[in-house]
Amino acid sequence: MRPTVNDIAREAGVSLATVDRVLNARPGVREKTVQAVNDAIARLGYVRDLTAANLARSRTYRIAAVLPDTESQFIQSLAAALQEAGQAAATSRTELRLHRFPAEDPHALAALLADLPGKGYAGVALMAPETPVLRDAVRSLRAKGVPVVALVSDLPTTGRDHFVGIDNRAAGRTAGVLMGRFLGNAGQVLVLGSSLLARDMVERRRGFDEVMLRDFPGVEALPSLETHGSSRLLRQAVAERLANTPGIRGIYAMGDGHRALTQVLDEIGQSGKLILICHELTLHSRQALQSGEITAVITQNLGHLARSTLRVLRAKADSQPLDEGQEQIRIEIVLRENLPLTADSETTTASDAA
Template identity: 50%
Template structure:
């Protein structure tokens, strides 16, 4: 049997009220007594029963998710996952608010964060855009004692408590490794399509991709990055121009969300299947492209997992409880035509 507050009170020779005061850091206890009680707590290895505590407090966890709006399918999937989680709110004692902000817009993101009333907030999860204003907004929340978690794209060294998402450098390395091996020492050029170099995940993927390309696949020349702002039209146009301009393009790494445009550009030129493409995020279009042989591989992160993980992490941080690390590591999924779920 695990020890209870009663056991502590008895062993420390104090009343239940005093134990409660110590446990919940309420004032009105002599330092000396606090120490004695804390020693007993440690010696008994007491851990509060969170379920009982939450019951007594009628605890709910008010959480906020901030996600970029727009046509980006992955973000829409993330939003759906948040709604999904919301349906479990009564069981999980959460109260989830979802905010959407214009993509790649530091001011809007910072503004949304600053607009949050900090009162009783148990956690904030945001898809981060790199900027000083956003860092300041995160710092404000942190100062107010609100656990902040970054989602999908990190903001390292900011005062976020945790990052929920894949290792994007590793994702880029994986993409390069797959592409390089699929092209097995055939010479040629490789193009990279990104959304924007303002979001960290894209920067990191590119970094990882370049690392491996340069080190292992010297037969391939990596062309300058195309920034399609994660919009289908822009991506189609830019990729089209590149394809018309360059000769010997044998591979493309699409590390952002412009997949629909990319597919159109390839199809329009009858290059589908002739160029090896590795893309990110298993959206409907990407899935179709895989099945059709337009994409060779898709690297994915599971939005449902990420949202559930973010919720677990925010609750744990709010409660000051340990995380099960392995459980919160978001993994890189690799899909080929033959392992589509």
Template identity: 35%
Template sequence: MAHPFPLKVVALQAGVSIATVERVLRGGAGVHASTVRRVLQAQEELARQSVQVGLSGKKFMIDVLMVAPQRFTDSVRQALEAQLSSLHPAVLRSRFHLHETLEVERIVELLERIRKTGSHGVLLKAPDLPQVADAVAKLAGAGIPVVTLVTDLPGSQRSTYVGMDNRAAGATAAYLIGQWMGSARQKVLVTLSSNRYHGEEERELGFRRALRERHRNISIVEVSEGHGIDGATGPQVAQALLEHPGLAGVYSIGGGNAAIVGAFAQAGRHCQVFIGHDLDADNLALLRSGAIHAVLHHDLGQDMCRACQDILRAQGALPPLPLQQAQSLSAIQIVTPWNLPALAARQ
């Protein structure tokens, strides 16, 4: 049976041999289930990116490795694929390695596999751990630039960081909560997906510092390690509500907002102010319903465009930016139900 893409193209996209692709297409006998999934995913990625594959110009393969809730990685995938045509005449294809949770050993294994398979660059969202930094150093040594997304690895040999100023974002959340909650003594719940992410740590530091400087009446209760997943975050919040009857607000740094809203409702508690991050499908629905009050958002399309341009610059396919034109961090947008961006408003 004819297949829409050459075997060697599917093999490159999947990061496996041509022989493995042939076995999968013949039924997958003797091939590990995860490898079969990788080949099938490669075909899906090629189908979405097929408009790009036919364009003239030098072709580049980039790998996207993210450890984040699916609602966010879906948004990143869509934003990246929407930007590919804007990078003409260069042609970029992308391979995705997206996981909601992943042990550091598996992250390192994936980065090592990317290094051995070959890549023109890696877009990475991963915890700030020494093992990850070591793997990034190996990629850099092999001439594969790494651009960190949303959360940085500041002590590593990554090429650039693309995302907002997370400390400023935390301070912005503190300002909004302070304005809405007034001068009475109040408690706010701060939720993180994990303490291992530099970006989340920076948001929390900015939030705490701003409260300490301007809103000393507001104290913090923190929960962490729910990985931004509803099933893990909900019980943590329910327990915090049980232990702290004075909780009146939420700054959700790590996500799982539907579960947080549900925990408040189940406990029969009113959330006076709720600030979240990222305008994903969940947060869009929660904003429209009034369950959350504001979202700190950054334009993922612009971020993806910049990340790809950074990789092209590292590969010499674009000229370096003059020092006076060095790219700044992503703008922090405060989104409420009344100023939804045009694309989100149509969803």
């Protein structure tokens, strides 16, 4: 049988009340007694039963996930993964609520965040561009004791408690090696990004160039083409570039918009002829991998991301330490050959089925 608080009390020769005071760091216990209790704890190898503790505390965790209201397949998948993780966590006294904000309106976002503490939220997960208004809003949240984690794209200047996502610079480097090696260190590479204002895009580009310069002098990475999430812009620009620059043998797509990209390649008869490396495994990129239109996808496991978010926020809310290893989100390389069968990490969830 595992030792309980009563066993500690007996072992330490003190009362249950005192043990409780020590365990929960309540005041009014002599240093000497604290020691005696801690010794007994160590001797018995006591570990607090968290299930009982949470029950007694009737602790519940209401958590807010705040995402832009973009239509992108990636955001949809992220939302679905969060919902799913929330469902699964319902049995452990955790409740997740999804909030959307107008993608281009930092003030609406700030207002939304300001409203959260009053509603009894134990933590907030946030994916948003790092504006000054946001910075203040996050600081104010944290000042009120509500932990905040940044999702997917980091927000270092806001002083967020944690970042849940991949190291985008390393992701860019990974794309770089794959591209360099697959091209055999020769040829030009077209680089596409949704916006050079987003931190993740900048970091990916930096990582990509780093590897290219160091290891693949034979490859020329062209300046980034910004698509601003517009598929028309993307198709036009890509078609034009490929026509004008015959040396292009690879494309590195740092942002979303796989669909428009594979479409335009198909139209101009280049489908499957270029090395194409993208980010994020979605329903579409999965198909394109399978058909050989996309060579490799750099991705992160959204299921893991969502579960990690909940775990981290719960831990922060209780100011408990994290299991760093478990919370590190891996940079996954997906080729046709190691395409996961289904589910989880991915984008094929409820929202797609509908």
